[in-house]
Amino acid sequence: MNEIEVTLDLALKHGLTEEEFERVKKFLGRIPNYTELGCYSVMWSEHCSYKNSIALLKTLPRSGGRLLVQAGEENAGLVDIGDGFAVAFKIESHNHPSAVEPYQGAATGVGGILRDIFTMGARPIAALDSLRFGDLKNPKTKFLLNGVVKGIGDYGNCFGVPTVAGEVYFEEAYQDNCLVNAMAVGIVKTNRIAKAVAKGKGNPVFIVGSSTGRDGIHGATFASEELSDETESRRSNVQVGDPFAEKLLLEATLEIIKKDLIVGIQDMGAAGIICSTSEMSARGNSGMRIDLDLVPLREDNMSAYEILLSESQERMLVVGKKGCEEEIKKVFEKWDLQCLKIGEVIENDLLEFYKDGKLEAKLPASSLVLGGGAPVYYREWKEPEYFKQLSSIDLSNLPEIRDLNAALLKLLSSPNITNKNWIYHQYDYTVGTNTVIQPGCDAAVIRIKKTNKAIAVKTDCNGRYVYLNPRRGTMIAVAESARNVACTGAIPIAITNCLNFGNPYDKEIYWQFKEAIEGMKEACIVFDTPVTGGNVSFYNESKNHTVYPTPVIGMLGLIENVIHITSSYFKDEGDLIYLLGETAPEIGGSEFLKEFFNKVEGDIPQINLKFEKHLIDTLISLIQKGFIKSAHDLSDGGLAVAIAECCIMNRKKKIGAEINININFRNDFFLFSESQSRILITVNTHFKNDVEKYLNDANIPFEMIGTVGGGKLKINNLIDLSLEELDDAYFNSFERLMESK
Amino acid sequence: MKFGVVIFPGSNCDYDTYYFLKFVLGVETIFLFHKENSLQGADVIILPGGFSYGDYLRTGAIAKFSPIMKEVINFANKGGLVIGICNGFQILCESGLLPGALTKNNTLKFVCYSQNLKVVNNKTFFTNNYQMNEVISMPIAHGEGNYIIDNDGLKDLYDNDQIILKYCDEFGNITQESNPNGSIDNIAGICNKNGNVFGLMPHPERCGEPIFGNTDGIKIFESILNK
Numbered sequence: 001m002n003e004i005e006v007t008l009d010l011a012l013k014h015g016l017t018e019e020e021f022e023r024v025k026k027f028l029g030r031i032p033n034y035t036e037l038g039c040y041s042v043m044w045s046e047h048c049s050y051k052n053s054i055a056l057l058k059t060l061p062r063s064g065g066r067l068l069v070q071a072g073e074e075n076a077g078l079v080d081i082g083d084g085f086a087v088a089f090k091i092e093s094h095n096h097p098s099a100v101e102p103y104q105g106a107a108t109g110v111g112g113i114l115r116d117i118f119t120m121g122a123r124p125i126a127a128l129d130s131l132r133f134g135d136l137k138n139p140k141t142k143f144l145l146n147g148v149v150k151g152i153g154d155y156g157n158c159f160g161v162p163t164v165a166g167e168v169y170f171e172e173a174y175q176d177n178c179l180v181n182a183m184a185v186g187i188v189k190t191n192r193i194a195k196a197v198a199k200g201k202g203n204p205v206f207i208v209g210s211s212t213g214r215d216g217i218h219g220a221t222f223a224s225e226e227l228s229d230e231t232e233s234r235r236s237n238v239q240v241g242d243p244f245a246e247k248l249l250l251e252a253t254l255e256i257i258k259k260d261l262i263v264g265i266q267d268m269g270a271a272g273i274i275c276s277t278s279e280m281s282a283r284g285n286s287g288m289r290i291d292l293d294l295v296p297l298r299e300d301n302m303s304a305y306e307i308l309l310s311e312s313q314e315r316m317l318v319v320g321k322k323g324c325e326e327e328i329k330k331v332f333e334k335w336d337l338q339c340l341k342i343g344e345v346i347e348n349d350l351l352e353f354y355k356d357g358k359l360e361a362k363l364p365a366s367s368l369v370l371g372g373g374a375p376v377y378y379r380e381w382k383e384p385e386y387f388k389q390l391s392s393i394d395l396s397n398l399p400e401i402r403d404l405n406a407a408l409l410k411l412l413s414s415p416n417i418t419n420k421n422w423i424y425h426q427y428d429y430t431v432g433t434n435t436v437i438q439p440g441c442d443a444a445v446i447r448i449k450k451t452n453k454a455i456a457v458k459t460d461c462n463g464r465y466v467y468l469n470p471r472r473g474t475m476i477a478v479a480e481s482a483r484n485v486a487c488t489g490a491i492p493i494a495i496t497n498c499l500n501f502g503n504p505y506d507k508e509i510y511w512q513f514k515e516a517i518e519g520m521k522e523a524c525i526v527f528d529t530p531v532t533g534g535n536v537s538f539y540n541e542s543k544n545h546t547v548y549p550t551p552v553i554g555m556l557g558l559i560e561n562v563i564h565i566t567s568s569y570f571k572d573e574g575d576l577i578y579l580l581g582e583t584a585p586e587i588g589g590s591e592f593l594k595e596f597f598n599k600v601e602g603d604i605p606q607i608n609l610k611f612e613k614h615l616i617d618t619l620i621s622l623i624q625k626g627f628i629k630s631a632h633d634l635s636d637g638g639l640a641v642a643i644a645e646c647c648i649m650n651r652k653k654k655i656g657a658e659i660n661i662n663i664n665f666r667n668d669f670f671l672f673s674e675s676q677s678r679i680l681i682t683v684n685t686h687f688k689n690d691v692e693k694y695l696n697d698a699n700i701p702f703e704m705i706g707t708v709g710g711g712k713l714k715i716n717n718l719i720d721l722s723l724e725e726l727d728d729a730y731f732n733s734f735e736r737l738m739e740s741k
Numbered sequence: 742m743k744f745g746v747v748i749f750p751g752s753n754c755d756y757d758t759y760y761f762l763k764f765v766l767g768v769e770t771i772f773l774f775h776k777e778n779s780l781q782g783a784d785v786i787i788l789p790g791g792f793s794y795g796d797y798l799r800t801g802a803i804a805k806f807s808p809i810m811k812e813v814i815n816f817a818n819k820g821g822l823v824i825g826i827c828n829g830f831q832i833l834c835e836s837g838l839l840p841g842a843l844t845k846n847n848t849l850k851f852v853c854y855s856q857n858l859k860v861v862n863n864k865t866f867f868t869n870n871y872q873m874n875e876v877i878s879m880p881i882a883h884g885e886g887n888y889i890i891d892n893d894g895l896k897d898l899y900d901n902d903q904i905i906l907k908y909c910d911e912f913g914n915i916t917q918e919s920n921p922n923g924s925i926d927n928i929a930g931i932c933n934k935n936g937n938v939f940g941l942m943p944h945p946e947r948c949g950e951p952i953f954g955n956t957d958g959i960k961i962f963e964s965i966l967n968k
Contacts (some may be wrong), residue, residue, distance in 0.1 A: 092965045127855045153851050157882070158792040160753025244751050244795025336750060336775075428882040431790075433757040449760065562952060652911070678777060 003149045004034040014041035020375055027367040035353070035361045039368060042271040042309055043278060046538050049374035052504040053536040056517045060531040061524050061591065066493055067532060068193070073283075074369070075116040075196050075267060077532020078188075079494045080560055083451045085662045086190050088122035089128070091183035091459065091498040091554040093537035097239070098180040102147025107155040107241040108184040108313055114159060115267035118250050119316060121194040121257040122186030124447050125434055127156050129166040129182055129553045130459040130498065134175030136415045136737050141170065144178050145423075145738075151241075152182070153426040158243035159250070162435050163427035166459055170415045171600075172462070181498040181535075194257045197264035198277075198319045199284030203345040207273070208240035209249045209315040210333055211298040215239050216272075216311025226670040232502045238555065245314040245337070253316065259331070261324040263345075265633045269313040274308040274644035276317040277351055278615055281365035282372050287350035290343035292360065304353060304360035319345060379504055391468055395587055401596055401668040404640070404655040404718045405546040411672065412644055412726060413733035414595050415581045422734045428703040431571055441568050442487040442633050446628070454565055456490035456557035462636070463548030464589045464606045470512045473589075473604060474519035474551050476676055479612045481555035481634055483526050486616040487679060488556025489564040489623045492527055497534035497553055499691060504538045512549040513626035520551060527616075529555070566623050567615045568632035569649035569682040570657060570682055573709040575629055577657060578691070581615060581678035583639065585669040591636045592672035612677045618698045619679055629695070634678040640671040640719060641678055644726050647713050651731065654723045659706035659715040665716055744770040745783030747829075749804045751959060754790035754826065754937070754946065761946040762787075766962055785822040785965055786813055787789025787902070790882075790944060795835030800843060800885045801831035804921055810836060822866055822965060823938045825882055830930075830940030839933055839940045840898070841890035853882040855941060855955065858911040858919055858929055862902050865932055865941045868962040869967055870960040876913040876958035878945035886922040886942040888931075898931060906930035 004010070011021040014037055024032050024040045032040065042372045046052060062071035068086055070076040084684045092730075110127060117124050129152055134141045140417050145168075161184065177586025192622035198205070216239035256262050264284070266276040273295070281287050292307045302310075318339075320328045325341065330338035346352075351368075353361040367373030411417055424439035436454060443458035460481035466473030482492040497520065502509040523533055534554070539549040559565055570577075573697035587593050588602025622628050639661075649656045663670045683691050695702045714720050750792045755772065762770040771781055780786060793804035803962050804810065810832075817823045817838050825833035833839040846852055857878050860871040871877065890898065898904050906929040910919040915927045921943075930941030945958030 105968070156753070156797065157884070158753075160791060242795070247751055247792075368769060421854075425854050428851070428853045430853065430880045430882060430944070431757065433760065433947050433950075433953075436952055449764075484861060531879055565952075596915065 003606055005285065006031055006037050006310055011037060014038065015045060015136050015564040016041055020044060022194040023375060027364060027373055033361065035308065036363055037311050038305045039274045039361060039363060043274060043368040045373050048271050048275060050536055051375045052377050052379055054370060055376055056514060059517065060416065065528060065530050067530055071309030071533040075119050076576045077494065077496055078120065078193065079556060080190065081453060081455065081531065083453065084190055085448060085451065086188050086193065087185060087556060088117050088120045088188055089185040089496055089554065089556055090184065090533055091181055091496045091552065093498050093500060094180045095177060095540055096146055096535055098176050102144045103151040104240050106148040106180050108239045109180055109667060110152055110155040111241045111243065111313055112269045113182045113184040114161060114246065115269065117186035118253055119194060119196065119265045119267045120188060121192045121254065122188035122344045123370060124161040124184050124186045124252060124456055125432055126185040126444065127161045127163045127183065128459050128554065129163065130461065131166065131168045132179035132463060132550060133170050133175040133370065135172055136170045138175065141545055142738060148180055149423050155241055157428040160431050162429045162431050164429050164435055164446065165439055166455060168420055168423065169463060171463060171548060173545055173548045176545050177540045177547050178549055179258060179429050179500050179540065179547065181552050183459060183496065186371055190558050192257055194262065195264050196266040196280055198280035198288060198345050199282040199286045200345055201347045202290065203263055203322050204320045204325055204341045205290065206318040206320060206328065206339050206341050206554050206602045207295055207347060208318055208339045209337055210242060210245050212307055212310045212312045212315065214302065214306055214310060217306055227268055228619045239311050239313045241313050246632055248337050249314055249316065249336040252332050252337055255331045256328055258293055258374050261321055261328050262360050263321055265316055265318045270311060272310045277369040278365045280317060281351060282369045282706040285349065287346045287348050287365050288343050289346050289352045292353055292355040294340055294342040295339055296338050300332060301494065303329060304355045308353060345479040352440040352442065372606065379510045380507050381514050382507035383511050384508035388582060391603045393601045395593065395602045398597060400666055401501050404667060404671060405721055407668065408640050408644060408719055408721065409725065409729045411591060411595060412729040413639055414591060415734065415737060416591055417637045417641060418733040419731050420734055421731060422738055437488055437567055438566055442484040444557065445488050445565050447562055450563050454559040456485035456488040456559060456563050457555065458484040459552050459554045460484060461550050461552040463550040464600050466516060466550040468589045468601065469604050470515035471519035472607060474516040475607050476605065476607060477551060477553045477606055478520060478523035478527060479609065479676060480633065481553045482529065482616055483633045483679065484574045485555050485557030485671040486619050487566065487568060487633050489620065490559045491620055492555055492557050492616065493554050494532050494556050495529050496532050497523060497551055499536045500540050500547060500550040500552065501538050502541040509546065514651060516549055523609055526613050541685055556692040564623050566628060566631050566644060568630055570646045570655050570708040571629045573655065575708040576688060576704055577659065577706045577708060578681050578683060578702050579678060579705050580681065580703050581702055582675065583670060583673055583678065584675045585665045586673050586675045587669055589677050590672065590674045605674050607676045615677050615679065617701060618700050620693065622694060627683060627691050628681050629684060630682045632680045634680065636674065638672040638674050640715060643715065644713055644730065646680060648727045648730055651727065654708035654727060655708055656712045656723055657706055657708050659708060661703065661705040662718065663716065742768060742784045744785045744787060745773045745780055746770060746787045746789055746930050747773045747775060749791065749793035749807060751793045751795055752791035755942065758787055758789045758946045761949050762962065765949050773809055775809045778808050778812060780812050780816055786816060788825040788832050790827030790829060792829055793832060799830060800834035804832045805836040811879060814838060816821050817938050819953050820937050822879065822937060824867065825940040826833060826944060826946065827942055830942055831885065831940060833940045838938045839931060840865045840894050841888055842935050843885050844887045844889055845885050845961055846887050849882040850923050854968040856881045857911050857919060859913050861907050862905045863937055865905055867961055867964050868905055874913060876909060876911065878955060879945060879958055880947040883942055886924060888924040888928045888930060890925060895925065901934050904928055905932055905939065907949065919963045923943055
């Protein structure tokens with residue numbers, strides 16, 4: 001098979017650089033054969049090796065607190081929530097496959113992240129999706145959105161995980177390169193955590209689940225290039241998902257872990273067998289001898305190269321305990337899944353792959369992996385000119401928008417703000433019987449059965465902010481996600497991240513990346529929310545567009561007692577409405593500026609992380625004292641949008657509000673400013689004095705701005721709208737946009 | 742009274758149902774794996790929601806061949822109580838225990854939200870704890886809930902009082918707008934002629950605890966316990 005001569009030219013075609021090809025030769029002490037070249041090519045791709053990001057990622061706070069494993073150690077992050085339970089969670093991108101084949105691209109994105117969770121022994125209890133597309137008026141956008149939503153829905157619904165939250169933004173910058181980031185959250189007993197490790201000489205290695213085909217070969221390499229006209233011909237790089245097989249794999253996997261039959265287990269995602277064999281071996285300082293003839297195939301005449309690199313879905317590599325072989329097989333038989341022993345663990349740092357009795361590849365396991373032999377680069381950066389230019393633009397002289405009723409309705413109908421029920425009604429968000437707060441609110445809340453606890457989860461990132469100011473924009477992404485979970489009563493405890501950027505070899509892009517990481521680091525330290533892991537996706541660009549730098553934050557919050565779960569909408573007539581925090585004329589990068597002036601520019605809102613942390617702590621105390629009936633974060637669209645949402649969010653019990661608020665600058669700027677660190681709460685009049693005293697003592701600026709009640713939303717003499725008008729704009733606009741030709 | 746929850750490959754509401762029965766209602770509950778040949782003395786059998794065998798063919802079309810279904814059919818024919826929820830309803834129709842069929846939603850989209858329902862027959866084993874014409878709400882989550890049946894069959898359903906739940910608006914009006922899937926006459930749940938086999942698309946097990954702000958589902962099971 002290996003007659004193909006390996007040359008530098010061939011290595012370059014495989015995406016390796018000359019320097020990297022030399023590195024391979026040094027590790028092997030010889031020129032690699034064709035199969036080995038393929039292995040290094042995928043393992044050292046950006047997607048698997050994080051070669052251009054890992055040096056910076058290591059500067060993030062990645063341990064401490066409740067973390068049970070360090071970032072990058074295992075398939076996903078793991079956080080102790082007490083009572084003998086831990087939460088596993090992680091977010092990952094599937095951008096390029098989704099841009100080419102939205103349905104399967106998104107579906108397999110969900111499948112991949114779910115496997116990362118249940119290989120740790122955790123049962124998935126929630127899925128989230130953070131999506132970015134181009135202009136919604138563009139038919140291509142609708143095509144992509146339809147496919148992605150159906151792909152996510154069909155996979156998650158069949159598998160049986162509730163898809164409970166996420167976000168969707170539409171910006172021209174994502175026109176050619178949509179972002180599809182899937183997050184999954186699972187729950188595991190702390191004494192049943194599985195590891196992604198191979199060790200113990202002679203322990204059997206099994207491949208379980210689906211057969212191996214030619215699908216997805218070089219998917220990881222594909223993900224590590226820019227999209228081009230040729231990309232359309234890359235459909236065969238996209239894998240095909242089978243959620244039913246995955247569901248069986250879930251049950252079988254949890255069963256072998258529960259029965260304590262295995263040493264380690266890892267999902268086969270990007271780079272297939274070569275990835276899981278090398279990563280598991282490297283973690284255990286051991287190696288494997290694998291007979292590729294024993295791998296069940298679904299196509300004829302597959303070469304060693306193809307078998308090793310295939311990204312066929314719904315497969316796992318299992319290292320069993322010697323002597324437990326039959327019991328392991330019995331479990332997979334019960335679930336009608338294949339389970340074949342393909343080799344065993346050996347002591348040396350060596351992977352040997354045989355086919356037809358011939359040694360097809362022989363590689364030091366550690367040389368392939370991140371943290372081992374994979375290259376690590378410090379790229380150069382340069383501050384782009386646009387940064388100072390756009391952020392210094394003075395917006396104070398924009399013509400004032402006077403019809404604020406119309407303005408509010410327009411914002412409530414804008415694709416970025418309007419309710420996405422058209423999307424989440426296609427997702428089963430109640431399966432699992434844990435979803436307490438459903439999609440559409442600040443964060444989703446999932447109760448943990450057999451405890452008094454619940455978790456809150458949310459993804460956040462305003463790409464426009466990060467583009468205009470990568471460092472501060474990323475701080476805001478962390479702050480907003482923390483504020484979101486806090487509004488449900490949860491203490492923010494840890495994050496996962498999905499870093500979507502352009503080409504890291506472009507110095508200006510790398511500057512965005514570096515700045516974002518530094519902002520994230522600062523914010524995570526202040527909020528005490530370590531980074532448990534995540535994913536980097538570079539090369540999100542095409543000829544015409546580079547995406548906005550989009551470091552999506554997946555936040556996990558913990559609610560110690562379910563009685564503290566708080567929802568965002570107004571509850572009862574007569575309740576007092578308070579605005580916590582201060583409002584400044586900050587409309588740089590805002591939805592208002594984009595919607596009314598079609599501009600993405602200006603200085604984005606300021607963020608004082610220490611104040612934000614204090615605000616969040618204060619809010620949680622108020623909630624725990626039982627003083628608060630509702631809490632809602634202010635974000636895109638500012639105060640007016642947030643109040644409107646509070647009136648109508650509970651569609652079965654809409655309720656109006658009468659607001660009289662002090663306005664000390666332009667009305668339009670005031671109502672739609674996106675100043676950070678602001679929260680709307682409602683309080684029963686009975687607790688008025690308690691709440692005000694507490695806020696005064698805590699030194700939190702606040703204003704009692706009105707009362708709940710009536711069938712209208714009135715704000716000073718500026719806004720006077722019926723609940724029906726608000727409801728129609730907020731809940732029906734997305735469907736109208738999707739269905740308009 | 743003992744409940745048996747069947748696990749088909751691809752069932753994904755099996756544990757939800759089990760948890761609700763055992764830990765919320767506190768009744769004896771067991772799992773019945775689809776490869777088994779015995780109902781282990783269960784008094785009520787529940788076919789839970791999910792995607793049995795992936796539902797890549799017609800929903801429920803393969804599940805009916807599972808060994809356990811032979812036992813379930815015998816049990817039902819002898820008058821035993823059987824409930825099919827969502828995918829379970831689809832399996833009951835495929836197995837011939839209930840008339841009609843469930844086809845793709847007329848919107849061609851999966852649909853998930855809290856749906857208003859009208860109890861149009863409260864003289865059954867499964868609904869005797871509700872008021873006649875009571876308007877309740879339950880979560881729905883399905884891609885194929887569009888119930889169809891021929892005219893004679895529909896007439897039979899009415900003649901024998903087999904229609905139990907209908908989709909409606911918040912005031913109990915049976916309207917086209919309140920029909921989530923195109924189901925004929927807004928049918929959401931029916932029983933067989935003998936009244937011992939009940940199929941419904943909504944999920945009562947998802948609305949049985951106060952934490953979800955809706956406990957309308959409990960009465961289905963309380964009705965059975967009242968029997």
